[in-house]
Amino acid sequence: xxxxDVVIVGAGGAGMMSALYASKDPNLSVAVLSKIFPTRSHTxxxxxxxxxxxxxxxxxxxxxxxxxxxxxxSDFLADQDAVEFFTTHMPELISELDYMGVPFSRDENGxxxxxxxxxxxxxxxxxxxxKTGHVILxxxxxxCLKNKVNFHNxxxxxxxxxxxxxxxxxxxxxxxxxxxxxxQAKSVVIATGGFGRVYWSRTTNAINMTGDGxxxxxxxxxxxxxxxxxxxxxxxxxxxxVLLSEACRGEGGYLINKDGERFMARYAPxxxxxxxxxxxxxxxxxxxxxxxxxxxxxxxxxxMDLRHLGKEKIMERLPQVRELAMDFEGVDLITDPVPIxxxxxxxMGGIHVSDYKTCxxxxxxxxxxxxxxxxxxxxxxxxxGNSVADVVLFGKYAGLGARDTAKKRSFTDAKKLQQDxxxxxxxxxxxxxxxxxxxxxxxxxxxxxxxxYNVGIFRTEKEMQKACDTIEVLLEQFKEAYIxxxxxxxxxxxxxxxxxxxxxxxxxAVAMGAINRKESRGSHSRGDYPTRDDEKFLKHTLIHNxxxxxxLEYSPVTITKYQPEERKY
Amino acid sequence: xxxxxFKIKRFDGNKEWYQDYQLAYEKGKTIxxxxxxxxxxxxxxxxxxxxxxxxxxxxxxxxxxxxxxLACKTSLDEVLDTFKTDYLTxxxxxxxxxIKDLAVAWEPKMEKMExxxxxxxxxxxxxxxxxxxxxxxxxxxxxxxxxxxxxxxCASECNQLAVNDGTYLDPFILNRAYxxxxxxxxxxxxxxxxxxxxxxxxxxxxxxxxxTSCPKGIPLTExxxxxxQESIRMGEVNNQGAKHAxxxxxxxxTKGRLNETMLPIKTDGLFKTATTKxxxxxxxxxxxxxxxxxxxxxxxxxxxxxxxxxxxxxVENR
Ligand SMILES: Cc1cc2nc3c(=O)[nH]c(=O)nc-3n(C[C@H](O)[C@H](O)[C@H](O)COP(=O)(O)OP(=O)(O)OC[C@H]3O[C@@H](n4cnc5c(N)ncnc54)[C@H](O)[C@@H]3O)c2cc1C
Ligand code: FES
Numbered sequence: 001x002x003x004x005d006v007v008i009v010g011a012g013g014a015g016m017m018s019a020l021y022a023s024k025d026p027n028l029s030v031a032v033l034s035k036i037f038p039t040r041s042h043t044x045x046x047x048x049x050x051x052x053x054x055x056x057x058x059x060x061x062x063x064x065x066x067x068x069x070x071x072x073x074s075d076f077l078a079d080q081d082a083v084e085f086f087t088t089h090m091p092e093l094i095s096e097l098d099y100m101g102v103p104f105s106r107d108e109n110g111x112x113x114x115x116x117x118x119x120x121x122x123x124x125x126x127x128x129x130x131k132t133g134h135v136i137l138x139x140x141x142x143x144c145l146k147n148k149v150n151f152h153n154x155x156x157x158x159x160x161x162x163x164x165x166x167x168x169x170x171x172x173x174x175x176x177x178x179x180x181x182x183x184q185a186k187s188v189v190i191a192t193g194g195f196g197r198v199y200w201s202r203t204t205n206a207i208n209m210t211g212d213g214x215x216x217x218x219x220x221x222x223x224x225x226x227x228x229x230x231x232x233x234x235x236x237x238x239x240x241x242v243l244l245s246e247a248c249r250g251e252g253g254y255l256i257n258k259d260g261e262r263f264m265a266r267y268a269p270x271x272x273x274x275x276x277x278x279x280x281x282x283x284x285x286x287x288x289x290x291x292x293x294x295x296x297x298x299x300x301x302x303x304m305d306l307r308h309l310g311k312e313k314i315m316e317r318l319p320q321v322r323e324l325a326m327d328f329e330g331v332d333l334i335t336d337p338v339p340i341x342x343x344x345x346x347x348m349g350g351i352h353v354s355d356y357k358t359c360x361x362x363x364x365x366x367x368x369x370x371x372x373x374x375x376x377x378x379x380x381x382x383x384x385g386n387s388v389a390d391v392v393l394f395g396k397y398a399g400l401g402a403r404d405t406a407k408k409r410s411f412t413d414a415k416k417l418q419q420d421x422x423x424x425x426x427x428x429x430x431x432x433x434x435x436x437x438x439x440x441x442x443x444x445x446x447x448x449x450x451x452x453y454n455v456g457i458f459r460t461e462k463e464m465q466k467a468c469d470t471i472e473v474l475l476e477q478f479k480e481a482y483i484x485x486x487x488x489x490x491x492x493x494x495x496x497x498x499x500x501x502x503x504x505x506x507x508x509a510v511a512m513g514a515i516n517r518k519e520s521r522g523s524h525s526r527g528d529y530p531t532r533d534d535e536k537f538l539k540h541t542l543i544h545n546x547x548x549x550x551x552l553e554y555s556p557v558t559i560t561k562y563q564p565e566e567r568k569y
Numbered sequence: 570x571x572x573x574x575f576k577i578k579r580f581d582g583n584k585e586w587y588q589d590y591q592l593a594y595e596k597g598k599t600i601x602x603x604x605x606x607x608x609x610x611x612x613x614x615x616x617x618x619x620x621x622x623x624x625x626x627x628x629x630x631x632x633x634x635x636x637x638x639l640a641c642k643t644s645l646d647e648v649l650d651t652f653k654t655d656y657l658t659x660x661x662x663x664x665x666x667x668i669k670d671l672a673v674a675w676e677p678k679m680e681k682m683e684x685x686x687x688x689x690x691x692x693x694x695x696x697x698x699x700x701x702x703x704x705x706x707x708x709x710x711x712x713x714x715x716x717x718x719x720x721x722x723c724a725s726e727c728n729q730l731a732v733n734d735g736t737y738l739d740p741f742i743l744n745r746a747y748x749x750x751x752x753x754x755x756x757x758x759x760x761x762x763x764x765x766x767x768x769x770x771x772x773x774x775x776x777x778x779x780x781t782s783c784p785k786g787i788p789l790t791e792x793x794x795x796x797x798q799e800s801i802r803m804g805e806v807n808n809q810g811a812k813h814a815x816x817x818x819x820x821x822x823t824k825g826r827l828n829e830t831m832l833p834i835k836t837d838g839l840f841k842t843a844t845t846k847x848x849x850x851x852x853x854x855x856x857x858x859x860x861x862x863x864x865x866x867x868x869x870x871x872x873x874x875x876x877x878x879x880x881x882x883x884v885e886n887r
Contacts, residue, residue: 036620040620040626042620044718045626095698095700098701099691099700101689103752104708106705106708110701110703110705112700128715131715134625142688145679145688146686146688206620206622206626207622208620239597327644329597483613489669490668493613
């Protein structure tokens with residue numbers, strides 16, 4: 001049996017930052033598992049930037065303003081003590097990243113450059129052109145190489161083992177050999193990223209964002225916090241969901257329906273296309289719902305027209321966007337409008353972190369950081385540029401927290417762990433031998449479809465109930481799923497099977513959280529309850545997994561400084 | 570209905586084979602769409618890697634009809650048009666260890682990359698608490714090389730790696746060395762450059778395959794030229810590559826053309842040339858490619874050539 005003091009699951013921004021900090025203690029053995037090669041992690045996809053009140057671009061910016069903007073952006077559902085901790089420590093973290101070699105764009109004084117971003121009252125988003133996440137991910141990987149971090153690439157977390165409330169270790173598969181390992185550990189950091197893939201075909205997320213770590217924690221009794229809060233980006237490419245930057249609307253792009261109308265006139269007559277993300281997303285979906293979109297079903301879309309900006313402006317201001325549209329939708333923005341539709345972008349909810357300073361969860365030994373969890377600093381709506389910041393900052397504190405936990409704890413017995421590993425070995429064998437059944441990809445696509453239509457941008461009781469029912473059916477069908485690959489080595493079909501199982505589990509939690517939150521707040525927008533209801537719902541959703549049944553409870557939001565007020569921009 | 574025929578190289582850890590699949594043609598799709606469709610509709614055992622779907626994670630490099638592409642970024646129509654055929658052969662990238670089907674291992678490459686210390690060795694100008702001051706111009710030096718997504722297409726296309734014993738560093742590794750060597754925040758550029766020199770820097774053949782196939786348009790061969798210049802500046806002049814470069818430069822300076830007969834002697838010395846290059850030279854003479862008795866005279870415009878040299882030196886010294 002493998003044995004490490006600390007295991008980190010995930011090698012994105014959060015995982016690698018944890019690894020660097022946990023392994024600062026030379027007396028601890030630390031290992032990182034990642035189902036893909038570290039630099040493939042989705043942190044690399046972040047383009048826009050990372051928020052910190054450096055005050056370089058605008059000397060009047062402050063930690064306090066960043067704090068206030070984040071709380072307001074969250075529609076007052078963020079825990080304010082955690083947000084203050086976050087905004088206070090971000091500036092020093094940017095300097096640390098600079099010192100690690102992150103190639104930040106610079107201002108005329110040679111300091112890290114900053115740009116304005118949605119929901120921010122000062123330009124505080126630090127960036128590196130339009131590849132901020134990419135360069136941060138690579139710099140962290142370089143630091144890990146320098147510090148000889150022990151990576152297990154192509155290792156897949158299957159489950160965590162907890163017996164009588166005590167964390168024993170985890171079960172993981174070495175995908176390349178097909179071997180299933182029980183790994184004993186004193187502490188673990190889960191940093192497995194988001195689960196936007198519950199909306200499979202309509203998301204900006206990488207194909208592997210399936211919430212494995214979130215589901216693993218859920219299974220051992222850690223609740224999922226606020227899963228109903230899902231951020232949709234208005235301008236995803238129609239055929240793939242790949243993100244087209246907000247800059248398109250910023251530069252003056254038009255949104256056009258089938259009748260050639262600039263339909264935003266109906267929803268935001270003044271701001272038109274420049275309305276906030278959630279409003280624009282809702283408007284596009286209304287057009288499609290009411291039959292004024294192009295195409296049909298999951299293939300529906302509206303057009304974004306940039307032609308009037310002229311070739312010169314497009315080439316100068318939006319060269320990357322033009323390339324994306326050309327490569328991924330086959331459209332040249334200079335000569336043609338591009339088909340777009342909102343796309344699921346970010347999960348505010350996730351593993352319930354109960355102590356923001358150490359990123360501990362209710363089970364001693366299990367810590368979590370990054371998009372897989374909810375601290376919660378994003379509440380009901382995350383501000384652009386706050387996620388990569390969240391990931392590196394809380395990644396660091398999770399690493400330190402897991403290190404300290406490992407020093408305090410000793411290895412427990414490993415009976416349950418071994419039993420869990422044996423069960424996985426049996427399951428793997430059974431799935432390989434199975435010759436017929438229901439096609440798992442069909443189950444996945446049905447889940448995405450029902451989630452998109454019924455727990456998407458607009459939500460109503462009736463539709464969400466439909467989704468809940470469909471997911472129950474799919475969960476039943478999943479028991480009959482068949483993977484179609486009998487190989488032991490590198491059996492990606494089996495991995496996909498486990499991933500789809502995780503997505504189904506999480507989709508059910510998203511739908512349950514949403515149907516029970518009878519108000520509209522942040523990204524959660526209900527036709528039948530169009531306003532925010534602080535009296536009843538200024539609280540976090542916590543969903544517990546009790547086998548087939550989930551149990552829902554609410555917990556208070558920490559408010560230290562800013563009393564809820566109407567969120568106006 | 571138009572059909573596209575795919576032949577995919579399979580490998581299960583022991584045996585290799587080619588497997589045929591067909592898809593109905595659809596306009597405006599990518600190579601990654603083809604791979605995904607084959608896998609989800611016909612054969613879930615097919616292994617390939619992809620993640621982001623928009624050319625930023627670097628996982629989806631694959632060879633199509635012998636040339637390497639990023640599967641998610643490359644349109645099917647483009648390759649069908651390039652090769653003027655509806656028959657495509659997919660194979661794993663070259664110069665990588667294959668794990669299964671189209672999936673390759675990166676760990677050996679990373680071990681090799683560690684030779685160039687691919688991390689910032691911070692100069693004394695900065696500190697953890699305050700970071701660095703770096704001018705916009707200095708940032709621009711590292712802007713393009715940090716576009717690298719480690720997709721490995723440059724390595725797959727590299728003609729030197731294809732014949733090398735494994736010592737020669739992959740273009741993306743040279744890029745990493747370059748990236749830190751030119752970073753104004755790095756205090757020890759030589760620590761990144763010296764391992765490059767020790768690992769056959771001069772073997773790059775300038776075939777340009779890496780630079781022309783890089784999906785991020787990184788000017789990899791210009792970086793090789795820079796690293797060579799730096800190596801000479803560091804006093805690394807007694808190796809074959811540098812000597813060859815000097816001989817080249819001097820020939821052109823004095824005569825305006827190369828003296829092919831003398832070039833190997835100046836590069837390798839008389840003894841080594843006699844033992845290693847003579848058989849090759851004899852074949853060249855036999856085929857009429859070189860004339861051993863021809864000692865070239867200066868070309869007509871030699872004055873102009875020398876002016877160019879003078880100007881280049883001035884620019885260099887600025
Ligand atoms: C297109 C796009 C653009 C964005 N732009 C911005 C932006 O400009 N600014 C901003 O702040 N945020 C942005 N975001 C959000 C932000 O990028 C992510 O929220 C953040 O990077 C998540 O980081 P992470 O470390 O939590 O997870 P990831 O970087 O996704 O890493 C997850 C890791 O977990 C591993 N893993 C997962 N499951 C398993 C398993 N079962 N076993 C082993 N390993 C596993 C994976 O291999 C991977 O290494 C953007 C998101 C998208 C999709
Ligand atoms: S899938 Fe990420 S680069 Fe192609």
